[in-house]
Amino acid sequence: MKNPLLDDRDLDFQLRAVLHADALLTLPAFAHVSAADLDAMLSTWRRFARDVLLPTYRPMDEQPAVLRDGGVVCHPAMKALWPQLVDLGAITASRPLGVGGQQLPLTHVTAGTLYLMAANLSANGFAGLTLGAGHLIEAFGSDALKAELLPPLYEGRWTGTMALTEPQAGSSLADVRTRATPTAQGHFLVSGAKLFISGGDNDFVENVVHLTLARLDGAPAGTRGISLLAIPKKRRAADGSLVANDVKVTGLIHKLGWRGIPSAALAFGEANDCHGYLVGEAHQGLKYMFQMMNEARIMVGANGVATAAVAYQQAVAYAKDRVQGRPPWAKDPAAPPVRLVEHADVRRQLLRQKAIVEGGTALVLRTAHLADLAAHAAEPAQRHDTERLLSVLTPLTKTFPAEKGFESCALAVQVHGGYGYSSEYPVEAWLRDQKLNTLHEGTTGIQGLDLLGRKVVADGGEGWRALARAVEAGCVRAERASVPAEWTRGVREIAGVLEEATLALAGKALEGDVPGMLLHSADYLDAVSTWVVAWLWLEQAAAVHEAPLRTAFHEGKLRAAQYWLATELPRCRQLAALCVAGEDSYAQVPEEGW
Numbered sequence: 001m002k003n004p005l006l007d008d009r010d011l012d013f014q015l016r017a018v019l020h021a022d023a024l025l026t027l028p029a030f031a032h033v034s035a036a037d038l039d040a041m042l043s044t045w046r047r048f049a050r051d052v053l054l055p056t057y058r059p060m061d062e063q064p065a066v067l068r069d070g071g072v073v074c075h076p077a078m079k080a081l082w083p084q085l086v087d088l089g090a091i092t093a094s095r096p097l098g099v100g101g102q103q104l105p106l107t108h109v110t111a112g113t114l115y116l117m118a119a120n121l122s123a124n125g126f127a128g129l130t131l132g133a134g135h136l137i138e139a140f141g142s143d144a145l146k147a148e149l150l151p152p153l154y155e156g157r158w159t160g161t162m163a164l165t166e167p168q169a170g171s172s173l174a175d176v177r178t179r180a181t182p183t184a185q186g187h188f189l190v191s192g193a194k195l196f197i198s199g200g201d202n203d204f205v206e207n208v209v210h211l212t213l214a215r216l217d218g219a220p221a222g223t224r225g226i227s228l229l230a231i232p233k234k235r236r237a238a239d240g241s242l243v244a245n246d247v248k249v250t251g252l253i254h255k256l257g258w259r260g261i262p263s264a265a266l267a268f269g270e271a272n273d274c275h276g277y278l279v280g281e282a283h284q285g286l287k288y289m290f291q292m293m294n295e296a297r298i299m300v301g302a303n304g305v306a307t308a309a310v311a312y313q314q315a316v317a318y319a320k321d322r323v324q325g326r327p328p329w330a331k332d333p334a335a336p337p338v339r340l341v342e343h344a345d346v347r348r349q350l351l352r353q354k355a356i357v358e359g360g361t362a363l364v365l366r367t368a369h370l371a372d373l374a375a376h377a378a379e380p381a382q383r384h385d386t387e388r389l390l391s392v393l394t395p396l397t398k399t400f401p402a403e404k405g406f407e408s409c410a411l412a413v414q415v416h417g418g419y420g421y422s423s424e425y426p427v428e429a430w431l432r433d434q435k436l437n438t439l440h441e442g443t444t445g446i447q448g449l450d451l452l453g454r455k456v457v458a459d460g461g462e463g464w465r466a467l468a469r470a471v472e473a474g475c476v477r478a479e480r481a482s483v484p485a486e487w488t489r490g491v492r493e494i495a496g497v498l499e500e501a502t503l504a505l506a507g508k509a510l511e512g513d514v515p516g517m518l519l520h521s522a523d524y525l526d527a528v529s530t531w532v533v534a535w536l537w538l539e540q541a542a543a544v545h546e547a548p549l550r551t552a553f554h555e556g557k558l559r560a561a562q563y564w565l566a567t568e569l570p571r572c573r574q575l576a577a578l579c580v581a582g583e584d585s586y587a588q589v590p591e592e593g594w
């Protein structure tokens with residue numbers, strides 16, 4: 001049976017034929033894992049996602065959590081789903097053996113997670129947030145904090161959140177105001193308000209731990225004065241029991257999508273009795289968060305891909321089933337109608353979705369693979385180089401699947417015609433869900449600034465050069481595999497165009513014109529992402545040419561590669577020209593001109 005969530009053939013092809021991901025098992029960190037273990041994991045996650053998670057998606061979308069007597073009541077399905085997600089390893093599959101994890105490669109775990117996200121992104125969201133909170137404590141917490149918090153989080157007895165955003169501090173975390181005052185007992189008394197906190201409370205575990213950004217008394221202003229605190233909903237009393245910790249849910253956000261997981265407004269310390277525990281050193285909170293952000297951003301990209309993938313699978317199934325109209329050249333009105341998939345314009349829409357979904361999958365898996373190498377490669381130099389490339393690719397991995405995935409979901413609605421706009425089919429819900437991925441974990445605008453203002457120019461342009469080398473290695477692979485020469489030539493030409501643009505933009509900054517450099521940073525991000533995805537399509541084409549047999553699946557791959565290289569890649573030239581020329585229409589609109 002065809003998987004309605006993602007194309008299993010594609011995931012297997014990308015892991016094996018494109019990435020050769022099982023080679024990770026030669027690293028000492030994965031000596032306890034076999035290829036058969038990974039296959040078993042992937043097939044269990046696939047089955048669970050399709051048979052257990054997917055049927056709960058619509059009911060959870062239609063019946064969001066409510067706030068009752070100060071506590072959040074989630075959809076009843078979560079009570080049964082949660083222990084199953086925990087048993088599956090959705091929290092701990094990638095965590096080290098020493099903390100109760102399975103220590104599997106992030107690459108394979110990400111592939112498995114795509115299925116969970118495609119089936120029910122909200123249910124999986126609780127696991128992702130708990131993993132993120134646990135990971136922060138694992139990486140930076142004291143031994144005492146680890147002993148207290150890690151077992152219940154990683155065993156799924158408690159859940160975790162990331163509590164960064166405040167009403168006045170969204171994109172600009174430098175403006176966080178939540179305060180933490182030290183006490184003689186070692187804990188901090190916390191007061192402040194947080195907003196939009198996903199999984200901010202629930203009724204299916206006994207406790208929730210909020211990994212919170214706050215300012216210690218006397219902390220310097222701006223990003224250098226932000227600390228990380230763990231704030232549990234229930235804290236440990238002297239007799240070892242759990243007691244309420246002056247953390248209140250003051251409201252729930254009514255949302256466009258992701259309706260199965262609550263987003264809460266939280267108040268800490270209304271009764272001046274909210275205990276928080278410092279994670280790591282004072283004033284290092286933002287640095288710690290940013291170190292964790294790589295993985296969080298890969299996971300946002302994975303969500304973008306997963307949501308676009310399930311919508312695409314649904315669009316393909318619908319287009320192969322519904323009959324409507326005849327080709328323009330069929331003159332006989334009595335001729336039988338054809339299926340949607342036979343109309344050229346529907347095929348265009350389906351191929352565009354395929355190119356986005358599978359190009360995005362390649363990007364997400366490549367980035368996860370780099371994260372594995374950056375953490376576990378044997379040679380320090382290889383870890384360092386990989387880390388640099390990972391850091392450049394991260395804003396692209398966060399943004400491309402979100403922005404293009406939204407377009408892809410809209411095309412899935414379009415393929416359904418009017419039915420796609422109705423709640424009779426789930427594509428409208430996936431379109432709503434997808435929008436969040438351009439917003440959380442740093443909006444698209446913020447990712448553009450990060451890529452151009454920091455990542456590509458880091459260490460005198462080392463960031464850019466690491467990316468250019470990786471793309472060139474892909475071109476060499478494509479040449480060796482005899483991929484059509486004009487495809488490889490196209491990717492190399494755009495490499496030159498973008499390198500020139502990057503140099504020109506860096507030159508503006510050197511001359512003191514930082515606003516001029518960054519004016520089109522979103523267009524720069526679009527251009528670099530489009531080119532990087534073209535590189536990854538070239539590598540997929542190479543993997544097809546390297547295969548001993550050519551199947552219909554392979555043929556589809558080549559046509560999607562051709563599509564991206566012929567229709568999308570050329571756009572990079574115009575985008576690069578806009579960036580360098582500093583086309584300034586929006587900068588020049590006067591205040592009263594809007």
Ligand SMILES: Cc1cc2nc3c(=O)[nH]c(=O)nc-3n(C[C@H](O)[C@H](O)[C@H](O)COP(=O)(O)OP(=O)(O)OC[C@H]3O[C@@H](n4cnc5c(N)ncnc54)[C@H](O)[C@@H]3O)c2cc1C
Pocket residue numbers: 161162163164165167169170171172195196197198199255258263436439440441442443444445446449
């Ligand atoms: C459903 C949902 C779940 C969320 N979950 C969490 C969570 O679990 N934990 C958490 O801490 N937060 C969470 N958030 C908050 C989310 O991270 C913020 O909404 C996001 O960071 C943007 O902040 P903001 O909403 O204040 O928008 P703003 O920062 O006000 O941004 C508004 C617009 O202005 C642009 N902009 C802002 N600053 C700049 C700049 N310097 N340069 C260029 N453009 C700029 C942005 O790109 C955006 O388009 C969630 C949000 C939602 C909607």
